[in-house]
Amino acid sequence: MASNLWSEEHLNCPVCKELLKDPVTIPCGHSYCMGCIKNCWDQTDHTAVYSCPQCRKTFTPRPDLCRNTMLAEVVEKLKKTGLNPPPAQSYAGPGDVSCDVCTGRKFKAVKSCLTCLASYCETHVKPHSEVTPLTRHKLINAIGNLEQKLCPEHQKVLEVFCRTDQTCICLLCTDEDHKSHDTVSGDAERIVKQKQLGETQTEIQQRIQERLKEIEGLKQAVESLKRSACIEIKESEKIFNEVIRSIEKIHTEVIELIGANEKAAVNQAEGRMKKLEQEIAELKRRNTELKQLSETEDHIHFLQNFQSLCAPPEAGGLPSVTVNTGISFGAVRKAVSELKDHIEDFCKGELVKITKTVNKVAVYSLQAPEPRNSAAFLKYSLSRSTPQASNMRVNTVPSLFRSIAATLNPGVTNC
Structure with a gap:
């Protein structure tokens, strides 16, 4: 019954974006993890004014927090039905490389393909180990700014190093401006x-x-x-x-x-x-x-x-x-x-x-x-x-x- 009335997003804490833990409901009606709202209010103790992170309604003095038993039971039932969302660490956060294939909220990329010039999460990188043409692509740990791996002139992958000019070039460059230069592979x-x-x-x-x-x-x-x-x-x-x-x-x-x-x-x-x-x-x-x-x-x-x-x-x-x-x-x-x-x-x-x-x-x-x-x-x-x-x-x-x-x-x- 609970899974018909509630969706996953309804039971996510607005602060940590995870499924509610020890849910509490504050006087304005919004619910949070007990730890999250405590941390928020601890930072404003010096002002003696406490507000809701969502509606910004203020409370003085600091409200007492009690566990919302009914909401906690709903969360537990959702967990048993298998509807709880993936762990928060799988989502891309600040400083993480996000998956280029995911739509909506993107997961954290685990690998980048230097052939596709794209980054993939654990789910979307699987074809690179299952599809024969993709298995020949070069995968590395996820990195950002893959466009920097392209030659600005030919839009090809930079995989050659010109020792004459001390710069990275693509294969087409070796037949044009760098034809007479001393060039080697990036690996060498x-x-x-x-x-x-x-x-x-x-x-x-x-x-x-x-x-x-x-x-x-x-x-x-x-x-x-x-x-x-x-x-x-x-x-x-x-x-x-x-x-x-x-x-x-x-x-x-x-x-x-x-x-x-x-x-x-x-x-x-x-x-x-x-x-x-x-x-x-x-x-x-x-x-x-x-x-x-x-x-x-x-x-x-x-x-x-x-x-x-x-x-x-x-x-x-x-x-x-x-x-x-x-x-x-x-x-x-x-x-x-x-x-x-x-x-x-x-x-x-x-x-x-x-x-x-x-x-x-x-x-x-x-x-x-x-x-x-x-x-x-x-x-x-x-x-x-x-x-x-x-x-x-x-x-x-x-x-x-x-x-x-x-x-x-x-x-x-x-x-």
């Missing part, structure tokens, strides 16, 4: 390009590992700097407490100097790490795109996207660096002890020298990137043969000046 060119793609992937993965290793080295260097500074500052403070009244002014000046230098060095290292992480993220993203391209079954799609995706990665805007992991404030205690009796007369004349020396301290030093081809190797060789001074180098600081600067500054790091 895919093999060549696949190998190049693999080499590019390997290079990207190697670059990622190098950058990760560099980041780890920078982190260790920063921690080493902080630990060493913390230890030596504490020990040196014990000595300087004996002469602090006579050197209070210069002590303050050196504190500010070392604090600013440490902050700049740490900020510089952190900025470097951030850029490295950004480069790694970009390399990973590109590696994912290359992996997807490598796994596609559509040779034409592969060849059309190969040129833009498979260009070798740029050498990178960031030069390689040598991380200074052995930063230490050793010899501070001895130098400060020796300086104790002479500090008042000595500091004024040496403060200028200390300032210049401290400014050269950094967590890492820049190096030109290693050459990856002959042109880069030549440039690299010239740059290596020409001495260049860099303010990023960690020079050997005179132990006396270095000791004074580190010891006088208790705020180099958060001890």
Whole structure:
């Protein structure tokens, strides 16, 4: 009786388009799955106004939802009669390729035919395995934009690759504009390009590992700097407490100097790490795109996207660096002890020298990137043969000046 009074579409939820589950009827008379209407109203909780997704009638406060027993029984009877619709996942949704044969609401395509230039659902693709002429057609996993597989001039399937012009062409093109060009089948060119793609992937993965290793080295260097500074500052403070009244002014000046230098060095290292992480993220993203391209079954799609995706990665805007992991404030205690009796007369004349020396301290030093081809190797060789001074180098600081600067500054790091 229920199947005579109701059709499938009458018992579909207006929100999820599936057969009602735990049906509820709201005050305006429309029915929904209990989960669907709850989700809709949960999103408007902040407004305290709830509306019907169909008629837009509003309710305040939020209505209580009770299962519509009668409607639930009708749905169950329809299921037993075999009238429930196909599962929702068989229908084409946003981003899915729809069947070109289905009428009305289209099902999701599972295969595309490069001969027919059409996509088919599970039902309509069956003739390609049952009808003899169709069994010779080439089927691939469903893809969209099949019109891109046609030659714009001859409206024939693109199945040849012109190496001269680096483009996909049809068989008729090989007898006309590309007659004297170097042409091969799409399958053959895919093999060549696949190998190049693999080499590019390997290079990207190697670059990622190098950058990760560099980041780890920078982190260790920063921690080493902080630990060493913390230890030596504490020990040196014990000595300087004996002469602090006579050197209070210069002590303050050196504190500010070392604090600013440490902050700049740490900020510089952190900025470097951030850029490295950004480069790694970009390399990973590109590696994912290359992996997807490598796994596609559509040779034409592969060849059309190969040129833009498979260009070798740029050498990178960031030069390689040598991380200074052995930063230490050793010899501070001895130098400060020796300086104790002479500090008042000595500091004024040496403060200028200390300032210049401290400014050269950094967590890492820049190096030109290693050459990856002959042109880069030549440039690299010239740059290596020409001495260049860099303010990023960690020079050997005179132990006396270095000791004074580190010891006088208790705020180099958060001890």
